Amino acid sequence: MNASDQDSxxxxxxxxxxxxxxxxxxxxxxxxxxxGGATPDDGISFALGRSTSAGAAVTGTGVGGRVVVVGxxxxxxxxxxxxxxxxxxxxxxxxxxxxxxxxxxxxxxxxLTGQRSIGSLQYTYGNLxxxxxxxRVQGEVTAIDPVNRQVTLASGSTxxxxxxxxxxxxxxxxxxxxxxxxxxxTAAAQAKVLHAWQAGAQTTALRNQITAMPNGGVFVLxxxxxxxxxxxxxxxxxxxxxxxxxxxxxxxxxxILDANxxxxxxxxxxxxxxxxxxxxxxxYHPGVAISSxxxxxxxxxxxxxxxxxxxxxxxxxxRAGKVVTAAGLADQGGRWASVNQLSYESKVAAGIxxxxxxxxxxxPKAGHIGNQLGKVCADAIVRAFGGLPPDPAPVTNSACYSPxxxxxxxxxxxxxxxxxxxxxxxxVPDSFREAASRSGDNFSKMNEWxxxxxSETFS
Amino acid sequence: MKASFTAALLGxxxxxxxxxxxxxxxxxxxxxxxxxxQCHGTNGAGPGFDAIAGKSVDEIYKKLREMQSRSPGNDIMxxxxxxxxxxxxxxxxxxxxxxxxxxxDD
Numbered sequence: 001m002n003a004s005d006q007d008s009x010x011x012x013x014x015x016x017x018x019x020x021x022x023x024x025x026x027x028x029x030x031x032x033x034x035x036g037g038a039t040p041d042d043g044i045s046f047a048l049g050r051s052t053s054a055g056a057a058v059t060g061t062g063v064g065g066r067v068v069v070v071g072x073x074x075x076x077x078x079x080x081x082x083x084x085x086x087x088x089x090x091x092x093x094x095x096x097x098x099x100x101x102x103x104x105x106x107x108x109x110x111x112l113t114g115q116r117s118i119g120s121l122q123y124t125y126g127n128l129x130x131x132x133x134x135x136r137v138q139g140e141v142t143a144i145d146p147v148n149r150q151v152t153l154a155s156g157s158t159x160x161x162x163x164x165x166x167x168x169x170x171x172x173x174x175x176x177x178x179x180x181x182x183x184x185x186t187a188a189a190q191a192k193v194l195h196a197w198q199a200g201a202q203t204t205a206l207r208n209q210i211t212a213m214p215n216g217g218v219f220v221l222x223x224x225x226x227x228x229x230x231x232x233x234x235x236x237x238x239x240x241x242x243x244x245x246x247x248x249x250x251x252x253x254x255x256i257l258d259a260n261x262x263x264x265x266x267x268x269x270x271x272x273x274x275x276x277x278x279x280x281x282x283x284y285h286p287g288v289a290i291s292s293x294x295x296x297x298x299x300x301x302x303x304x305x306x307x308x309x310x311x312x313x314x315x316x317x318x319r320a321g322k323v324v325t326a327a328g329l330a331d332q333g334g335r336w337a338s339v340n341q342l343s344y345e346s347k348v349a350a351g352i353x354x355x356x357x358x359x360x361x362x363x364p365k366a367g368h369i370g371n372q373l374g375k376v377c378a379d380a381i382v383r384a385f386g387g388l389p390p391d392p393a394p395v396t397n398s399a400c401y402s403p404x405x406x407x408x409x410x411x412x413x414x415x416x417x418x419x420x421x422x423x424x425x426x427x428v429p430d431s432f433r434e435a436a437s438r439s440g441d442n443f444s445k446m447n448e449w450x451x452x453x454x455s456e457t458f459s
Numbered sequence: 460m461k462a463s464f465t466a467a468l469l470g471x472x473x474x475x476x477x478x479x480x481x482x483x484x485x486x487x488x489x490x491x492x493x494x495x496x497q498c499h500g501t502n503g504a505g506p507g508f509d510a511i512a513g514k515s516v517d518e519i520y521k522k523l524r525e526m527q528s529r530s531p532g533n534d535i536m537x538x539x540x541x542x543x544x545x546x547x548x549x550x551x552x553x554x555x556x557x558x559x560x561x562x563x564d565d
């Protein structure tokens with residue numbers, strides 16, 4: 001599509017909107033960015049016509065349109081890459097992300113054992129720009145205008161779009177009224193009782209708390225009710241911390257307080273881990289309600305009694321990123337966004353797609369499948385620009401390896417297919433499986449898997 | 460107010476669809492085969508586990524069918540292969556066979 005085609009498309013849209021009496025509905029939806037801490041953009045040009053900086057991998061396909069992607073994690077980056085790779089030079093893509101680089105949550109539990117550095121988990125956006133011709137804006141979205149189809153950034157700049165893709169990840173819920181644990185409302189409390197569930201400074205800080213533990217110390221991990229990001233992740237963390245303490249702080253304990261009625265992922269592997277591999281160190285308690293945490297005395301009040309700890313690692317409940325909730329798209333209890341599961345277009349606002357952890361589907365909230373949601377969404381948008389409906393039978397997959405000790409791992413995988421009867425993605429039962437046993441071979445394959453996944457996403 | 464706002468947004472979607480030019484459908488099997496990319500690289504051409512791009516349809520298809528028929532044990536691909544129908548495996552194999560075997564990095 002050339003520039004005059006785009007102009008006529010815009011004119012047609014305006015005309016139709018006005019004819020239907022919608023032209024006056026231009027009120028800005030207030031939308032905070034995805035969590036604060038943005039570096040304001042610095043006057044980068046926002047011209048969003050046909051891109052002139054197409055990477056070598058991108059050729060023309062005959063379709064065109066403008067897409068703004070908000071959020072530079074696994075889902076958002078993949079969507080941006082494939083919009084260009086599959087949409088071609090006529091599809092202009094701008095990625096808005098407030099930070100300069102992405103820190104992978106996957107593998108970040110190995111920072112806690114000292115086996116990985118945070119620096120080894122960081123990825124930049126250079127390839128998206130140079131290879132695929134994605135426009136990169138470091139900034140934060142403050143408002144979405146879904147009718148005139150534009151977003152406003154904290155800098156005051158605006159970006160017009162034909163399709164908006166929101167991939168802001170999650171925010172953690174600390175407000176007791178919304179399900180947060182009482183006692184953790186203040187910044188001081190949150191600095192002492194860490195989540196370390198968004199890899200970065202908190203991960204390193206939790207590592208420091210663990211190494212400061214005495215022999216015979218107590219580490220308490222609390223797990224929120226599902227859905228939360230990375231279903232096996234908390235159990236994996238418990239295993240790794242237990243293994244490190246066993247070797248370095250003899251006599252210590254890891255107490256796992258799970259809000260869920262049982263282990264939510266890899267039941268066989270983690271049951272074996274807690275009952276056998278780490279017996280004497282791990283204590284797993286399902287179905288525990290936590291009424292409060294006192295960060296002064298480092299005591300948890302719970303449905304199984306008071307527990308005093310040296311380190312409390314409380315993973316709070318999550319909800320969709322602020323850009324999704326503030327725009328009113330989190331129609332599932334204010335937490336997650338309902339989407340058309342063929343295209344990931346919001347069921348609340350047309351032209352806005354929600355992918356990754358913020359989307360409310362039966363698929364897990366995790367990076368490997370987040371990458372696939374990015375591709376399904378990109379494919380649907382490219383088809384829409386060509387006037388075509390989305391693929392009627394999308395398939396996605398989830399896969400991950402989970403360390404059980406510092407040198408063995410298990411794995412989990414599931415394929416999801418669209419079920420036209422329920423209009424939703426559902427696991428193909430025979431594919432939903434976990435490893436028969438932990439092994440050193442799985443641990444080395446985990447490293448291969450991680451390298452491949454990050455390369456596919458960021459290269 | 461909220462209801463009318465939602466109606467307005469849904470209306471805008473129909474407009475966008477109507478305004479789009481007719482394009483060509485993406486190659487059959489591409490979106491399905493993109494499930495392989497996380498572990499086998501973009502277009503199946505690495506870097507990652509075994510290279511799968513550019514092999515013959517028969518070779519890829521037979522391998523996937525063989526994996527489906529074996530007990531998964533400790534092999535994640537044997538479990539994963541069970542998630543696809545026979546028709547889907549054929550589409551995936553066909554699309555991958557048509558890809559260059561070298562990665563975008565080369």
